[in-house]
Amino acid sequence: xxxxxxxxxxxxxxxxxxxxxxxxxxxxxxxxxxxxxxxxxxxxxxxxxxxxxxxxxxxxxxxxxxxxxxxxxxxxxxxxxxxxxxxxxxxxxxxxxxxxxxxxxxxxxxxxxxxxxxxxxxxxxxxxxxxxxxxxxxxxxxxxxxxxxxxxxxxxxxxxxxxxxxxxxxxxxxxxxxxxxxxxxxxxxxxxxxxxxxxxxxxxxxxxxxxxxxxxxxxxxxxxxxxxxxxxxxxxxxxxxxxxxxxxxxxxxxxxxxxxxxxxxxxxxxxxxxxxxxxxxxxxxxxxxxxxxxxxxxxxxxxxxxxxxxxxxxxxxxxxxxxxxxxxxxxxxxxxxxxxxx
Numbered sequence: 001x002x003x004x005x006x007x008x009x010x011x012x013x014x015x016x017x018x019x020x021x022x023x024x025x026x027x028x029x030x031x032x033x034x035x036x037x038x039x040x041x042x043x044x045x046x047x048x049x050x051x052x053x054x055x056x057x058x059x060x061x062x063x064x065x066x067x068x069x070x071x072x073x074x075x076x077x078x079x080x081x082x083x084x085x086x087x088x089x090x091x092x093x094x095x096x097x098x099x100x101x102x103x104x105x106x107x108x109x110x111x112x113x114x115x116x117x118x119x120x121x122x123x124x125x126x127x128x129x130x131x132x133x134x135x136x137x138x139x140x141x142x143x144x145x146x147x148x149x150x151x152x153x154x155x156x157x158x159x160x161x162x163x164x165x166x167x168x169x170x171x172x173x174x175x176x177x178x179x180x181x182x183x184x185x186x187x188x189x190x191x192x193x194x195x196x197x198x199x200x201x202x203x204x205x206x207x208x209x210x211x212x213x214x215x216x217x218x219x220x221x222x223x224x225x226x227x228x229x230x231x232x233x234x235x236x237x238x239x240x241x242x243x244x245x246x247x248x249x250x251x252x253x254x255x256x257x258x259x260x261x262x263x264x265x266x267x268x269x270x271x272x273x274x275x276x277x278x279x280x281x282x283x284x285x286x287x288x289x290x291x292x293x294x295x296x297x298x299x300x301x302x303x304x305x306x307x308x309x310x311x312x313x314x315x316x317x318x319x320x321x322x323x324x325x326x327x328x329x330x331x332x333x334x335x336x337x338x339x340x341x342x
Contacts, residue, residue, distance in 0.1 A: 069190055072152065072172040073161045078190070079145050079169070086142060088149035090131065091115050093173075095324025096187045097148075098122050100196045106142050108134060116287075116320040117327055136164070144168045148190065150183065151175050179243050184325040200325070207329040208244045211336035215245055218339060219252040221279030221308060224286060224319060225293035233277060234285075236265030241285075241322060241331045249332070254279035274302040281342065282308025283335070285319040292316070313342050 066077050087093045087107035094107040095118055106127035109115050115123050127142070139147075147170040154161035154172060164170055174186035181201070188197035222234040222242075235258040237246030242265070245251040255276050258267045269276065274297065284293055297303055308314055315338040322331040 067192065069171050071190075072175040073154070073165070073170075076165075076169050076171050078171065082146035082191075084143060084145045086129075086139065086144040086147050088147060089153060091117055091320075091323035092183070092327075093148060093150060093187065093324075094118065094123070094126075095327055096184050099184070099200050099324060099326045100188055100191065100193050102191060102193070104148075105144065110320070117318070117323045136167070140167045146171070148173055148187070151177070180240060180325045180328040181243075204325055204329045208248065208332045211245075211332040212249050214336035214339050215332070216250040217252075218281065219254050219279045220281045220283050220315075221254050221277035221306070222283045222285060223277060223293055224284070225296045226290070227296065229271065229293075229296040231269040231271065231274070231293075231297065232266050233269055234265055235261050235267050238263065238265035240264075241328065244328060244332055245335065252279075271297055271300045272302065274300060274306060277306045277308070280307055280311070281313040281315060281339065282306060284314065284316045286316060287318055287320045315339070315342070 066080055069076050069078055085097070085102065085104040087097055087104045090108050090110055094104065094109075094115055097104055098118070104126060106129055107115065108129045108131050110131060111128070112130040112133070113128060114120060115126070115128065129139070145168055147164065147168055149170075149172060151172060151174055154164055154170070157164060161170065161172070171190055173190050174183045177183045177186050184200070185197060188194065224232050224234075226232075233255065234242060235253055235255050237243050237253075238261075242251070242253065246253060255267070255278075261267050286292060294303065294309075303309060315335070317331070317334060317338070322328060322334075
């Protein structure tokens with residue numbers, strides 16, 4: 001479960017450090033540029049022979065020099081064109097990098113063999129760093145020229161940010177990001193990918209909007225159940241999947257805005273409280289290798305009385321299957337399609 005794996009991710013962070021890369025094409029005497037800076041130079045050969053036809057060289061754009069990025073831990077100079085990026089915040093950061101056209105050499109993951117929720121064709125050649133096994137020496141052996149991680153993840157690593165950043169330039173991205181959109185924007189800002197960001201956001205927003213007709217006005221109850229049983233429902237748009245469906249498309253969660261919700265809008269229920277799931281449709285968020293809730297709480301006398309169960313309106317979606325901004329849009333698409341099929 002991602003919540004538990006987040007704890008392990010902290011161990012990963014330990015191992016995040018950044019290697020400095022140099023821009024072979026940059027002028028050694030040039031001062032570092034700001035994150036948004038670019039250099040555009042056009043050259044026009046002089047016309048020495050007044051009688052000769054005038055010729056003008058095609059404009060050329062010089063690659064930007066190193067840039068200074070300010071973040072939670074200070075200011076970091078990153079290479080103009082980093083080639084060996086390592087992502088230290090698992091599938092969510094990796095998915096956003098891939099969405100922006102950046103393929104890191106390695107990324108931490110909650111799975112020892114793959115990156116859950118991301119098409120394997122997109123991650124071919126990317127080394128998996130299994131979070132529980134993360135080792136700082138192995139990280140250094142990757143010879144990264146840039147290390148990226150979300151927010152305060154580095155605080156949880158032994159030695160903290162200072163130790164990790166000795167390996168290579170290390171940037172904490174999205175320090176103030178509160179959702180999938182802000183994280184994508186922050187990632188693009190660090191790498192200077194404004195054009196790519198605009199293109200991806202336009203496509204993502206169009207995909208989200210396409211789900212409006214199926215989602216608007218619907219009310220659902222959302223449930224994840226783990227062995228124990230440990231039962232959790234989702235009551236606000238603060239959880240990663242429900243931002244756009246709730247806040248942009250008019251989906252209603254039942255129960256809604258519980259005072260007992262955590263920062264992500266999640267509420268723990270006892271088996272006796274399953275009756276609070278009064279939404280017309282029951283959405284089960286479970287990963288493929290987990291038992292379904294009905295297998296864990298199906299003997300509860302309350303279970304058959306839940307409207308979604310009683311009316312056979314149950315949708316099962318992969319809780320680990322939608323990382324990053326594009327994953328968020330894909331969740332909207334899958335939810336809308338599932339609702340249409342009921």
